Amino acid sequence: MKLYCLSGDAAKPCFVLSFKELLIMLDCGLSAHSLLSFLPLPPVPSTRLAALPAYSPPHVSDPLLDGELKECCGRVFVDSVPEFCPPLDKVVDFSQLDVILISNYTCMLALPFVTEDTGFKGRVYATEPTLQIGRFYLQELAEWLAPGAGGARAARRWKELLHVLPPPLAHARPRAWRRLFSRAALERSLARVRVVGYDERVDVFGALHATPVSSGYCLGSANWVLRSAHEKVAYVSGSSTLTTHPRPINQAALRGADLLLLCALTQTPAHNPDHMLGDLCVHAGVTLRAGGAVLCPVYPSGVLYDLLECLSAHLEGAGLAHVPLYVLSPAADASLAYSNILAEWVSAGKQARVYLPEEPFPHAALARGGRLRHARALADDALADFRQPCVVFAGHPSLRCGAAVHLLELWGASAAHAVIFTEPDFPHQEALAPFQPLAIKAFHCPIDTSLNFAQAGKLVRELRPRELALPEQYAGARPALAADVPTLLLRRGAARAPAVRRRAARAELCGELAARAAPRELRAGLRAAPLSAALRVRDARLTLEPAAGAGAALHWSALDVPALVAALAREGVGEARVEAGADGCIVHLPRHDTLVHVERHATHVFCEGRADVRQALRRALAACLPHI
Amino acid sequence: MPDIKITPLGAGQDVGRSCILLSMGGKNIMLDCGMHMGYNDERRFPDFSYIVPEGPITSQIDCVIISHFHLDHCGALPYMSEMVGYTGPIYMTHPTKAIAPILLEDMRKVAVERKGESNFFTSQMIKDCIKKVTAVTLHQSVMVDNELEIKAYYAGHVLGAAMFWIRVGSQSVVYTGDYNMTPDRHLGAAWIDKCRPDLLISESTYATTIRDSKRCRERDFLKKVHECVEKGGKVLIPVFALGRAQELCILLETYWERMNLKYPVYFALGLTEKANNYYKMFITWTNQKIRKTFVQRNMFDFKHIKPFDKSYIDNPGAMVVFATPGMLHAGLSLNIFKKWAPYEQNMLIMPGFCVQGTVGHKILNGAKKVEFENRQVVEVKMAVEYMSFSAHADAKGIMQLIQYCEPKNVLLVHGEAQKMEFLKDKIEKEFKISCYMPANGETTVINTPTKIPIDVSLRLLKAEAVRYNAQPPDPKRRRVVHGVLCVKDNRLSLLDLDEICDEIGINRHVIRFTSTVRFDDPGPSVKTAEKLKTLLAEKLQGWSITISDGNISVESVLIKVEGDDDSTKSIYVSWTNQDEDLGSYILGLLQSMVQ
Numbered sequence A: 001m002k003l004y005c006l007s008g009d010a011a012k013p014c015f016v017l018s019f020k021e022l023l024i025m026l027d028c029g030l031s032a033h034s035l036l037s038f039l040p041l042p043p044v045p046s047t048r049l050a051a052l053p054a055y056s057p058p059h060v061s062d063p064l065l066d067g068e069l070k071e072c073c074g075r076v077f078v079d080s081v082p083e084f085c086p087p088l089d090k091v092v093d094f095s096q097l098d099v100i101l102i103s104n105y106t107c108m109l110a111l112p113f114v115t116e117d118t119g120f121k122g123r124v125y126a127t128e129p130t131l132q133i134g135r136f137y138l139q140e141l142a143e144w145l146a147p148g149a150g151g152a153r154a155a156r157r158w159k160e161l162l163h164v165l166p167p168p169l170a171h172a173r174p175r176a177w178r179r180l181f182s183r184a185a186l187e188r189s190l191a192r193v194r195v196v197g198y199d200e201r202v203d204v205f206g207a208l209h210a211t212p213v214s215s216g217y218c219l220g221s222a223n224w225v226l227r228s229a230h231e232k233v234a235y236v237s238g239s240s241t242l243t244t245h246p247r248p249i250n251q252a253a254l255r256g257a258d259l260l261l262l263c264a265l266t267q268t269p270a271h272n273p274d275h276m277l278g279d280l281c282v283h284a285g286v287t288l289r290a291g292g293a294v295l296c297p298v299y300p301s302g303v304l305y306d307l308l309e310c311l312s313a314h315l316e317g318a319g320l321a322h323v324p325l326y327v328l329s330p331a332a333d334a335s336l337a338y339s340n341i342l343a344e345w346v347s348a349g350k351q352a353r354v355y356l357p358e359e360p361f362p363h364a365a366l367a368r369g370g371r372l373r374h375a376r377a378l379a380d381d382a383l384a385d386f387r388q389p390c391v392v393f394a395g396h397p398s399l400r401c402g403a404a405v406h407l408l409e410l411w412g413a414s415a416a417h418a419v420i421f422t423e424p425d426f427p428h429q430e431a432l433a434p435f436q437p438l439a440i441k442a443f444h445c446p447i448d449t450s451l452n453f454a455q456a457g458k459l460v461r462e463l464r465p466r467e468l469a470l471p472e473q474y475a476g477a478r479p480a481l482a483a484d485v486p487t488l489l490l491r492r493g494a495a496r497a498p499a500v501r502r503r504a505a506r507a508e509l510c511g512e513l514a515a516r517a518a519p520r521e522l523r524a525g526l527r528a529a530p531l532s533a534a535l536r537v538r539d540a541r542l543t544l545e546p547a548a549g550a551g552a553a554l555h556w557s558a559l560d561v562p563a564l565v566a567a568l569a570r571e572g573v574g575e576a577r578v579e580a581g582a583d584g585c586i587v588h589l590p591r592h593d594t595l596v597h598v599e600r601h602a603t604h605v606f607c608e609g610r611a612d613v614r615q616a617l618r619r620a621l622a623a624c625l626p627h628i
Numbered sequence B: 001m002p003d004i005k006i007t008p009l010g011a012g013q014d015v016g017r018s019c020i021l022l023s024m025g026g027k028n029i030m031l032d033c034g035m036h037m038g039y040n041d042e043r044r045f046p047d048f049s050y051i052v053p054e055g056p057i058t059s060q061i062d063c064v065i066i067s068h069f070h071l072d073h074c075g076a077l078p079y080m081s082e083m084v085g086y087t088g089p090i091y092m093t094h095p096t097k098a099i100a101p102i103l104l105e106d107m108r109k110v111a112v113e114r115k116g117e118s119n120f121f122t123s124q125m126i127k128d129c130i131k132k133v134t135a136v137t138l139h140q141s142v143m144v145d146n147e148l149e150i151k152a153y154y155a156g157h158v159l160g161a162a163m164f165w166i167r168v169g170s171q172s173v174v175y176t177g178d179y180n181m182t183p184d185r186h187l188g189a190a191w192i193d194k195c196r197p198d199l200l201i202s203e204s205t206y207a208t209t210i211r212d213s214k215r216c217r218e219r220d221f222l223k224k225v226h227e228c229v230e231k232g233g234k235v236l237i238p239v240f241a242l243g244r245a246q247e248l249c250i251l252l253e254t255y256w257e258r259m260n261l262k263y264p265v266y267f268a269l270g271l272t273e274k275a276n277n278y279y280k281m282f283i284t285w286t287n288q289k290i291r292k293t294f295v296q297r298n299m300f301d302f303k304h305i306k307p308f309d310k311s312y313i314d315n316p317g318a319m320v321v322f323a324t325p326g327m328l329h330a331g332l333s334l335n336i337f338k339k340w341a342p343y344e345q346n347m348l349i350m351p352g353f354c355v356q357g358t359v360g361h362k363i364l365n366g367a368k369k370v371e372f373e374n375r376q377v378v379e380v381k382m383a384v385e386y387m388s389f390s391a392h393a394d395a396k397g398i399m400q401l402i403q404y405c406e407p408k409n410v411l412l413v414h415g416e417a418q419k420m421e422f423l424k425d426k427i428e429k430e431f432k433i434s435c436y437m438p439a440n441g442e443t444t445v446i447n448t449p450t451k452i453p454i455d456v457s458l459r460l461l462k463a464e465a466v467r468y469n470a471q472p473p474d475p476k477r478r479r480v481v482h483g484v485l486c487v488k489d490n491r492l493s494l495l496d497l498d499e500i501c502d503e504i505g506i507n508r509h510v511i512r513f514t515s516t517v518r519f520d521d522p523g524p525s526v527k528t529a530e531k532l533k534t535l536l537a538e539k540l541q542g543w544s545i546t547i548s549d550g551n552i553s554v555e556s557v558l559i560k561v562e563g564d565d566d567s568t569k570s571i572y573v574s575w576t577n578q579d580e581d582l583g584s585y586i587l588g589l590l591q592s593m594v595q
């Protein structure tokens, strides 16, 4: 067994496990930190961004670099279509992958980089909500950034000149960065995904079973349990023990694994999600009451549902029920509608509503009542009567693309408005950097419900794995996480071998063959018998059926030479002469042209006589050695 | 040989009520717990005294599985759990758990409030019963206990209908409930993987129907409705809130749209929204097309079908009205009927079964006059049509399902004996497997081959694979492993000799035999070895024969040639004790070859 780590972002993981001659990719996360190096791509042209001064490094004059870099308030940005950092493609040949298992929709966005134009022939498994919501995330990105989406140029030269650029660009590793895939590649890639349900056992080429079990993090989020007859590997990615809208985590299924691979823990360990939600409501309330507007840069699903539920209730309690809530995203309509048909994937409380029957989430009722409006973009006809003060939820949380860019340009100069960051993926100061100077109030209320180090440590103690594997980013938290469990640290681009060793394969023994064997007790509690069996292999499943042959005869212990001589005499093979040798002794049978070399653990018969002498010897040996 | 035992308590050569007992591997499972709609007395419920004449039933049943919300499959469940006293686990899908209690309550009202029956479960009992249900999702592997595992597959038929795969140890059974192999207007087709169960228990309602007769019935229905409204008539369709009602609504809605009809269509007020909401929220259970388009347009938000108001009864002109309840025994549907029945341009379409004693039942039996409690007599001049729309697999579909899951035996239930006979014949001929059709109370016993899990040493398997792969490919060649069967803590393993010695803690004693053959063959010994190898390969075709450094191996027997270039060669043949047969055979062969 071997474990490869292909992502340098522990929250957007990508591992490959080689196990039982299979290559299994675990998650396919797309690291988007690279976006922050780029200038925002506004949905409507921005004169401010266009007017930013060009930057060229001191003492360097390179005409190819012209216009690639711009400066804003002392920071240098790349003026180009933003790029992403997909999983490493040099370590594992993607065409050799057998299976990709996805844990949740935040960890699958690099899928087209792995499955398209790479010769990939394997299968991809994800739960239905993971596929659908992942599609929303990807379609949203594609709308903004897919080739042909915007007019921006693709800058390249700056990547050659990193050494002369100021930080943080100087520390970037942009050679592996890629532009977003085309929409066609995205659709082809998603079409490969096979939908699975929680606790469904997926047969992986007959060699093992993979089962997604609820991880409690978001709709359809799953941890994966890989099981063969003798080994168990648990992959825990993006789990939550908090009570929010998804089904709670299923811990029982993860217990007692030979290897537990743990990743995608919280990115904001210092912030309690409940407190942050409370803070957000307070900040929003204060801003709205003063007549300001509130912008929340968010993804089109996930915590957004909780935000809508909590904020609408809070505003109602604060006498602000008249304030409209807007969700702006190419995927808004689909995401809000879709969340309400996932009765089987939500918490017990939300599920109980379905039995009434009422929608599990209140946002459908908010939309019917006119308090919640959703549209593809700000310019949408559906928003003809857009009015302030209001709360707008819009992407992208990096503030490099989507409606949020436009709204921040609109509202940034006024201290009456507020921008509240809830998504934990990007440091908010860096997200805001290309918009500086700003007068708008900025609040950082990251809501990351995934496990913090203390919760993860508690989980590891309860699950009792034999071995633990962690991305190296968690090395510092190892004492809290691992306690006394042997631990592997995984670094991007490296491979490690867990201690799990396979010794046996599971087969089915047919009743007829079992009935034929007559096992003898060889020591207390252990019976054995020689067995020959025809081996049938069908869909990688082994069956043992009756076959000719008596099985492997086993003799053991040392040979008692005088007893052998006596036994030979009884068989009519007499005149044996015993001679001491180097490692034992030699029995001469001159009349039968035969020598018997007897050592402690072996007997070698050099028999030049007739076949019946050999048979007599075999009987005599059997009489003198314990055997089955 | 371990057995699987099946006893239908209902659905054995009939379609009245499904309730089948399944026993395997020491577990007893009840498949469906249906009510017979045709009886008013104790025959309505399954005869639970068959399971246990007296005393608690819970200890005799490990779990109850309900396939779908139709009352002939779940109608007796509250009776069993609240009145007979079953307290064990009950499984059904989420939509079934949501919808079944509504149908049960409708049914209870008919039985108790209209017909004044006693000894029937109460509303509270229905609620208590449903609380005990564990809802499952499709393909979820559910461990009922350490040995009993169940898994639901999509069955089509009605919203939330499922087939169940049930496994104990190495034995497995698939129970279909009612299913449909062709997608219909709002549901997809049943699907199952190649799970190769020991037994498939299949419904056989339409065992002899081959063509897609459902489409014909639908066309017929639409034609009749259309003709009636065209002539200015009024069409009354009594329905229950859920199930067929939604399917008929979709049918009419799409027809109205396609034909651009303007006649009003109404659905009894209040019910529409609630009932259709179930369908909206469980839209993941509907067919591909509805799921794909639901964001733009939810199929259950009807454009042409408007809520009905009582005052519309006397409106002039054509209209179509869906009204509850479905058996014309009370409420709105009966009120409308009283008003419309005396006019022959009107039409009544009964899309479902009616129990005895209801107005619906009388009319379907041809009553031309119906008398009511207050001596009111209503003349029935309107046209009366009965149409069944339930979606079941036809013979082709059943054969298809058998092909999908490759069962080793088939058992037919939920059908008429004569039609079953025909299908049984067809199955046995086409698939060469046994097919059974027990009557109610009759037990069928099916033998299944024993399969015992065993751990085979990887070293043993690798050694076999090396031997096997060294030979030219031949799919017919048997793969054979020779090892030692080891039984420890009730677990079986097949080990190689070194492993078993380690396991027991003994030292192996290897016995080897070597014999010499003299061969007069001048030249280098390597040449002699090559020559022998060629000769052996000719004689022993298909055997594994290799040569390296002048040493020949034939399977596990070693042959070595020694001697000076110009002298007689010694051919040593060596084998271990266990290869005696092979060793002596090759020795004999070499002896004959050199002469």
Ligand SMILES: [Zn+2]
Residues within 6 Å of the ligand: B068, B070, B073, B157, B178, B390
């Ligand atoms: Zn049915």
